[in-house]
Amino acid sequence: MEMETGIGRPRPRGVTDCISGLPDDLLHDILLRLRCTKAAARTGVLSRRWRSVWTRLPDFYLWSRQPVLSTSRVAIVEGALAACSAPTLRRLAIRVDNVNLPWEGVTAAHVAPWLRFASDRVAGELFLWLPDEALAGGRKEQDLDLPVFPAMRTIQIRLRRSFRLRPPPVAGGAFAALTCLGIYNGEMDGRELGSLVSSSQCPCLEELSLTVTLAAASEVAICSDSLKRLRFHVEKTRRLVVASPMLLEMHVSKAFEAGFWDSKSKTFRCPPK
Amino acid sequence: MEVDKGKGEAEETRKVAEADRDTVTLKSSDGKLFEVSKEAAARLSTVLAGMIAGGSIDDNGTDLKQIGSEALENVVDYCNKHANSIPSAALISSSISFNTAPFKEPEEWERKFVDRLSHDALFDLVEAANFLGMERLLDVTCHKISEMMKGKSPDQIREVFNIKNDYTKEELEEIRQELAWAFYDD
Numbered sequence: 001m002e003m004e005t006g007i008g009r010p011r012p013r014g015v016t017d018c019i020s021g022l023p024d025d026l027l028h029d030i031l032l033r034l035r036c037t038k039a040a041a042r043t044g045v046l047s048r049r050w051r052s053v054w055t056r057l058p059d060f061y062l063w064s065r066q067p068v069l070s071t072s073r074v075a076i077v078e079g080a081l082a083a084c085s086a087p088t089l090r091r092l093a094i095r096v097d098n099v100n101l102p103w104e105g106v107t108a109a110h111v112a113p114w115l116r117f118a119s120d121r122v123a124g125e126l127f128l129w130l131p132d133e134a135l136a137g138g139r140k141e142q143d144l145d146l147p148v149f150p151a152m153r154t155i156q157i158r159l160r161r162s163f164r165l166r167p168p169p170v171a172g173g174a175f176a177a178l179t180c181l182g183i184y185n186g187e188m189d190g191r192e193l194g195s196l197v198s199s200s201q202c203p204c205l206e207e208l209s210l211t212v213t214l215a216a217a218s219e220v221a222i223c224s225d226s227l228k229r230l231r232f233h234v235e236k237t238r239r240l241v242v243a244s245p246m247l248l249e250m251h252v253s254k255a256f257e258a259g260f261w262d263s264k265s266k267t268f269r270c271p272p273k
Numbered sequence: 274m275e276v277d278k279g280k281g282e283a284e285e286t287r288k289v290a291e292a293d294r295d296t297v298t299l300k301s302s303d304g305k306l307f308e309v310s311k312e313a314a315a316r317l318s319t320v321l322a323g324m325i326a327g328g329s330i331d332d333n334g335t336d337l338k339q340i341g342s343e344a345l346e347n348v349v350d351y352c353n354k355h356a357n358s359i360p361s362a363a364l365i366s367s368s369i370s371f372n373t374a375p376f377k378e379p380e381e382w383e384r385k386f387v388d389r390l391s392h393d394a395l396f397d398l399v400e401a402a403n404f405l406g407m408e409r410l411l412d413v414t415c416h417k418i419s420e421m422m423k424g425k426s427p428d429q430i431r432e433v434f435n436i437k438n439d440y441t442k443e444e445l446e447e448i449r450q451e452l453a454w455a456f457y458d459d
Contacts, residue, residue, distance in 0.1 A: 007339055007340050007341060007344050007397050007400040007401050007404060016393075016435060017434060017435045017436050017437060018392060018393060018395075018396035018434065018435070019396065019418070019434040019436065020434070020436055022396070022399070022400070023403075026399060026400075026403055026415070029411060029415040030415045030418045030419050030422070031419070032415075032419075033415055033416050033419035034419050034422060034423060038454075038455045038457075039422075039423070039455075041452055041454075041455035042426075042427055042452065042455050042456065043422075043427070043430065044448060044451075044452050044455075045427045045440075045445065045448055045449060045452065046427055046430060046431055046436050046438065047431075047436055047437060047438055047439050047440065048439050048440060050436075051448065072454070072457040075454045075457070076454050076455070076457060078454070079452070079453070079454030079455065080454070080455075083451070083452075
């Protein structure tokens with residue numbers, strides 16, 4: 001009897017479907033290793049058993065590496081997110097490279113719903129990698145609203161250079177779980193940037209990497225009780241002030257003046273050269 | 274007092290001897306016995322670790338009624354090979370970055386280990402690894418199965434795994450349309 005139900009039960013060799021009978025979590029373990037949600041989604045046509053297995057995967061990897069029509073790149077992301085039926089994802093990775101991509105390819109209007117999806121449905125890691133065009137000259141600036149991410153631990157986003165990232169209004173718990181944040185390319189307001197990454201919005205932030213341009217030359221003040229590592233390459237920074245008692249490592253460039261706010265002496269101190 | 278003390282010591286010695294055995298014996302559903310390194314079994318299988326810690330290991334063969342002898346032989350073989358292998362640097366590092374999924378790549382010997390398995394043996398091993406809570410073996414076997422799917426069309430995948438297409442023509446048409454985005458070339 002046990003042999004009939006257990007693992008290793010006899011089955012006609014070579015003609016049996018060994019895979020469709022596996023439980024969903026094992027099929028997920030297998031499909032996740034394709035590291036490509038598009039390939040996983042194609043298994044939906046195999047048979048009825050497979051129709052919705054991929055839609056409940058906990059990690060979504062949406063890449064598009066080869067030169068294809070730009071409209072289909074957006075369609076891949078939109079199609080996959082629309083079909084996703086997992087209540088919560090651990091990981092969402094979207095990468096759209098810039099091979100043959102016309103400027104109109106991916107706009108802030110395309111990206112905003114992806115971020116809102118991540119805000120609602122992802123508790124863990126968000127990677128969003130957009131094309132890195134060399135110059136944004138003459139491009140029309142586009143506002144991109146950053147939603148709140150109360151359950152996200154890691155956010156790494158590379159924007160298009162003409163996107164201006166607008167953080168949500170200061171509110172408790174907006175980034176309550178965030179420990180690692182990277183923002184690359186794109187524009188931000190100096191005051192909004194400082195406020196976004198400080199403890200009031202990001203109470204657990206430990207690693208911060210910024211390679212953005214300020215909309216206008218200004219000061220950036222970061223006040224964090226948790227920050228350990230900072231990479232700050234923000235163009236048009238007049239002065240960077242960091243008040244962060246936990247800080248272990250700091251790399252700064254493109255800031256006219258940078259230093260620490262010493263809360264004891266209430267003075268601004270530049271690091272020794 | 275004297276007698277009690279002696280008895281206690283004998284009990285203690287027996288326990289030590291049991292704990293000192295560096296293998297455990299596992300019994301498959303069809304009654305075959307297999308010896309496996311206790312250290313490796315406890316390290317690689319959460320279920321076996323629990324049984325060892327909880328003292329529910331039987332010297333005459335711990336019953337694993339869910340697992341047939343062929344699958345259990347592969348499990349034991351894997352554990353014993355693992356006990357003798359030195360993990361590479363790649364195995365130890367587990368940093369998560371944008372381009373890497375949070376899975377550890379199989380070692381060379383692990384690839385060879387699953388490559389030599391028949392189709393049926395591979396799937397039995399996946400289920401056994403799952404049943405025994407063997408995360409690493411599950412990694413290796415699932416990786417192998419995913420490799421068998423990579424770069425293949427749905428027709429080719431059906432052929433590899435003997436999957437019967439039970440959609441009607443109309444249903445298939447409908448789902449192909451739903452998933453049109455997943456069939457864009459890239």
